[in-house]
Amino acid sequence: MSYKIEIEDLNAWFGKKQVLQNITMKIKENVVTAIIGPSGCGKTTLIRCLNRMHEITPRARVTGRVLLDGEDIYGEGVDPVTVRRRIGMVFQKPNPFPMMSIYDNAAAGLKLNGISDKRRLDEMVEKSLKAAHLWDEVKAELGKSGASLSGGQQQRLCIARALAIEPEVLLMDEPTSALDPTAATKIEQLIRVLIEDYTVIIVTHNMQQAARVSDHTAFLYLGKLVEYGPTKDIFENPRSELTEKYITGEFG
Amino acid sequence: MRSYTFRKMKDRIMVSLAYMALVVALIPLASILAETILRGLPAMNLSFFFEEIPPLGEPGGGIGPAIQGTLIVVALASVIGIPIGVFSGVYLAEFRQTRIATIVRFLNDVMTSVPSIVLGILGWALIVVAIGWSVLAGGVALAIMMIPIVTRTTEEAIKLVPMTIREAAIALGVPRWKTTMTVVLSSAKRGIATGILLSIARISGETAPLLLTILGSRFWFGGFTQPTAALPLAIFNFSQSPYYTYRAWGASLVLIFIILLINITVRYATREKYG
Numbered sequence A: 001m002s003y004k005i006e007i008e009d010l011n012a013w014f015g016k017k018q019v020l021q022n023i024t025m026k027i028k029e030n031v032v033t034a035i036i037g038p039s040g041c042g043k044t045t046l047i048r049c050l051n052r053m054h055e056i057t058p059r060a061r062v063t064g065r066v067l068l069d070g071e072d073i074y075g076e077g078v079d080p081v082t083v084r085r086r087i088g089m090v091f092q093k094p095n096p097f098p099m100m101s102i103y104d105n106a107a108a109g110l111k112l113n114g115i116s117d118k119r120r121l122d123e124m125v126e127k128s129l130k131a132a133h134l135w136d137e138v139k140a141e142l143g144k145s146g147a148s149l150s151g152g153q154q155q156r157l158c159i160a161r162a163l164a165i166e167p168e169v170l171l172m173d174e175p176t177s178a179l180d181p182t183a184a185t186k187i188e189q190l191i192r193v194l195i196e197d198y199t200v201i202i203v204t205h206n207m208q209q210a211a212r213v214s215d216h217t218a219f220l221y222l223g224k225l226v227e228y229g230p231t232k233d234i235f236e237n238p239r240s241e242l243t244e245k246y247i248t249g250e251f252g
Numbered sequence B: 001m002r003s004y005t006f007r008k009m010k011d012r013i014m015v016s017l018a019y020m021a022l023v024v025a026l027i028p029l030a031s032i033l034a035e036t037i038l039r040g041l042p043a044m045n046l047s048f049f050f051e052e053i054p055p056l057g058e059p060g061g062g063i064g065p066a067i068q069g070t071l072i073v074v075a076l077a078s079v080i081g082i083p084i085g086v087f088s089g090v091y092l093a094e095f096r097q098t099r100i101a102t103i104v105r106f107l108n109d110v111m112t113s114v115p116s117i118v119l120g121i122l123g124w125a126l127i128v129v130a131i132g133w134s135v136l137a138g139g140v141a142l143a144i145m146m147i148p149i150v151t152r153t154t155e156e157a158i159k160l161v162p163m164t165i166r167e168a169a170i171a172l173g174v175p176r177w178k179t180t181m182t183v184v185l186s187s188a189k190r191g192i193a194t195g196i197l198l199s200i201a202r203i204s205g206e207t208a209p210l211l212l213t214i215l216g217s218r219f220w221f222g223g224f225t226q227p228t229a230a231l232p233l234a235i236f237n238f239s240q241s242p243y244y245t246y247r248a249w250g251a252s253l254v255l256i257f258i259i260l261l262i263n264i265t266v267r268y269a270t271r272e273k274y275g
Helices: A043-051 A080-086 A102-112 A120-129 A135-141 A152-164 A181-194 A208-212 A229-237 A243-247 B002-043 B045-048 B064-094 B099-112 B114-129 B135-159 B165-171 B176-187 B190-204 B231-240 B246-269
Strands: A001-012 A018-026 A030-038 A060-068 A087-090 A169-173 A199-203 A216-221 A224-230
Touching: A001 A043, A001 A199, A018 A043, A018 A199, A018 A216, A018 A224, A030 A043, A030 A208, A043 A060, A043 A169, A043 A199, A060 B246, A080 A087, A087 A152, A102 A120, A102 A152, A102 B135, A102 B176, A120 A135, A120 A152, A135 A152, A152 A181, A152 B165, A181 A199, A181 A208, A208 A229, A216 A229, A216 A243, A224 A229, A224 B045, A229 A243, B002 B246, B045 B064, B045 B135, B045 B246, B064 B099, B064 B135, B064 B176, B064 B190, B064 B246, B099 B231, B114 B135, B135 B190, B165 B176, B176 B190, B231 B246
Parallel strands: A030 A199, A030 A216, A087 A169, A169 A199
Antiparallel strands: A001 A018, A001 A060, A216 A224
């Protein structure tokens, strides 16, 4: 199996505060990789470094290399915009564009990147809404506001929006933390289906969720990668004492 | 128990004070409206709207050129002022921490409080001296007046757009500038429209800068390099007339009505699609 993303010696700062220290890890293709750890350990920063979203925060800084299919996304002359088209992202709080309809939300990435062919848009909207398991619930009312949907539906709409530009990797930043358990279960099931076509990296503070949904798990603590391996090993046989303490709920 | 009654009483007093303040604030507003309508209505008839302005002290005629002139000068000012104001506001909001933004913001606030007569002199010095009393000079003077208002309200409206909305677009591989011009601007359009409205309402009633730029006229619009009539000037001139002051009230009523109409139109055009 090949590696989709290779992170090499990644460091990240907000101003003077270093939030990630010498992270090195290789992420496999078509699997779910979970990143767990207590609040403030740098989970979110880590995935925001993978699609160059970290640097849009004022005074934020990154060093190190992130290879996508062997090519450094921080390399010279690499446009962050093209990186973000290949690596999609779903955020913690559902954030559909409030002034757009369901259809326009799903089509937003394509439309804003200049695609206006109606047939192509229709096709991609349907495909991505189906992939996000939302199509059957909204197909009769695509003209309604994206904000009129329930929280769980909104989050699936955001997943559809991210999928419509056909990325290779999907980053998910605690995608179910703002949702009720039923909606969360739907998203988790969806993630397992998505890895047939995508590589998924999910940040979660919910260890049960990491255990249910992921193939590999990385445990982050205070900006350092403590342990990384198959999810089963991490949860049943952690090598590090810190990991064991965290997953047994002693802290965090 | 005593403290509960006391608290309740305090609550009632404060609510009634707030209520009274509201009534006091509404009295001048309502009385101006009532007075204008009562005194202005007798002037209303078809020829009042469509005929040229009579010489001072003579009967008949109307305020046709003044309505036309106001609409043209305000439209010209808007065409110049709105794009400059909106883009400046976008700049201030999106690059809010840069040094130049801080300086521009400060100067902009100073501009808001420059007396309008000074802007009239500016319009006079810039354009009237070169090409004479003209619609163009009036449009520029009023545009300079509306720019700081539009800039400030645009900046505030854009700052209210949540960061999550921007990030959603940026994460879709939309370039930063395009994110601002599409997603951010359309999220902020109501606030921006309100600012534009405020500024239009403000400049429509301005008299001082117009006195020094478009001069006033009794006749219909004759080109952008010619003097023209405007409602505030007509109101001023009519009120100087020994007779027929009802025309001043009539013109005031028309001016208020035009501002109201612009207000309603813009509100309707920028209403939330999904309210």
